[in-house]
Amino acid sequence: MPEIDELRRKVGLHAAELLELPDEEGVSARHMVMNFGPQHPATHGTLRLILELDGERIVRCVPECGYLHTGFEKLGEYRTWNQFVPLSDRTQYLSAMNNNIAYCIAVEDLLGLEVPPRGRAVRIIMAELGRIADHILCVGLQGMDLGAFTAMLWSFIERERAYDIFDVCSGGRLTVSYGRVGGVAFDVPIDFEARVKVFIEKVEETVADIEGLLSRNRIWCDRTVGIGVLSREDALACGCTGPVLRASGVPYDVRRVRPYLGYEELDFEVPTFTDGDVYARYLQRLAEIKESIKIIRQLIDNLPPGPVNALGKHVLPGKDLTYSSMEELIHHFELVMPGYGVRPPAGETYCANEVPTGEQGYYLISDGSGIPYRVRIRPPSFYHFAALPKMLQGAMIADVVAVLSSLHVIAGELDR
Amino acid sequence: MSVHRNEASTAGQAPRTPAEQRWLEAEHQVLARLERRFPQDVVLGSRVVTRKLWIDIAREALLEVLRFLRDDPELRFEMLIELTCADFLKYPGHQGPRFALLYILYSFRCDAYVRLKVWLEEDDPRAPSATAVFAGAEWPEREVYDLYGIVFEGHPDLRRLLMPDDFTGHPLRKDYPLRGRGERDSFPVLTREES
Incomplete structure (x- = not known):
């Protein structure tokens, strides 16, 4: 042959x-x-x-896989704790905000540091905005891959609106580097609440539009219903998390199982679907967008006052203080000098966080110096991509694209 | 194999909230059940670091422990969350084996995570493959093999995952330099005529 x-x-x-x-x-x-x-x-x-x-x-x-292997985990061992934040942006680069927050929560867990209420609320809103932007884009790209180009254009508009909010808060759109150990980089601007409210209203409309366009669309259903089925058992054994696992009928959401940042005080559902096919994963993401909107609505009107950062030993003082007070100048100097800075006590932690693709965990080891001893990112896409052959068994070649885009595998996170 | 207490710190080990207390208690209950089921040379020891329980398991009994955790009707740890490795070669004051494999499982029944550590000596970096128990272990084990050089016995397809197939080193080992060992210089160069 x-x-x-x-x-x-x-x-x-x-x-x-x-x-x-x-x-x-x-x-x-x-x-x-x-x-x-x-x-x-x-x-x-x-x-x-x-x-x-x-x-x-x-x-x-x-x-x-491995074509986008960047060695983030190795690089992390040569940077200070805060210097890893920009690297965490680039793992799951469609939801940099969530990665920042996930990483910072893990470091704070090592430090035993509590973020003040305003910082926590801002983080939750940002994380949910990131989730909405990521889910809606995923649904749009799924549409694009199956020939429904309109859905993609509509969803891209919403993502851009979310990025506009990130832009005014952090100065960055895609790689925001907004998280800091102990809080966030800057407090939100005055018109933040207004912007977010406008955004969630528009998103609700767009989600309704996309649902109207796709959910009962004959072609869409033919291409997605019963395609790429992942059973509950397979999903669990393969380590799938996030929307992929929940679409297979397992109500596992880290925000519920191990609430962080104060998710336990918020009222939201963990939607699940039982079919485990491409259509269920599409519905799953739309349902999760609605829950995220619900979470933001609960927080946006009563954003607690106060600082966004756990001011004190581990957080840089503001420029105004640094330039006007001797103690703050010394504090600033100590935090930015090599060998000083954020120094968690020797120990290790594994901190899980629900990012749009699934459970992103950081396994951190500190040896008490200012440099991480080990930074391990548990990438959800990695497990989803490994489970792909189970979903493609006996499928048609045209279904590959449908299944792949429903998993929302991000290469940056997959290969790290 | 002895128990290795490389984490000297006592900071941040007391639960801060009732919820954290509850989670830690659930983890202790799993440990108690493991200790009842297995002799002392399997469950080598445990410690609480950053409000989480870490259990040392003997390498020889790893599969048995994983299978018990998954199948026991009172435990039902069905979900393999994480499988990774760490190299303690340069950890200050660390005595004992060099590599630590970490397995994290989750059980809906107990609402608990269990974090198992398997310590491996430098001159014998071998471990049984968990793929027989959890299908999802296949890729993480390939990654650990690729980046740390740990050989998983019984793995169906133990090849490099992230690095190129002809790569020689194991980049996440602590004695591997950040900028490599000159692999970049020996990359084959494609000329315009050949391409």
């Missing part, structure tokens, strides 16, 4: 090793090895799948 050998050579060494095609009765001659990615528009990043096809049906799927 020279053609197949040639194909194997083209898709690389891996494919040849992995896909030892069965030779009996000429089955292999019917099968085709196809390379999907790493540079394919529907992979939304640098994901790669090696597909063994029988006609249009997928016999086997081997996901490959």
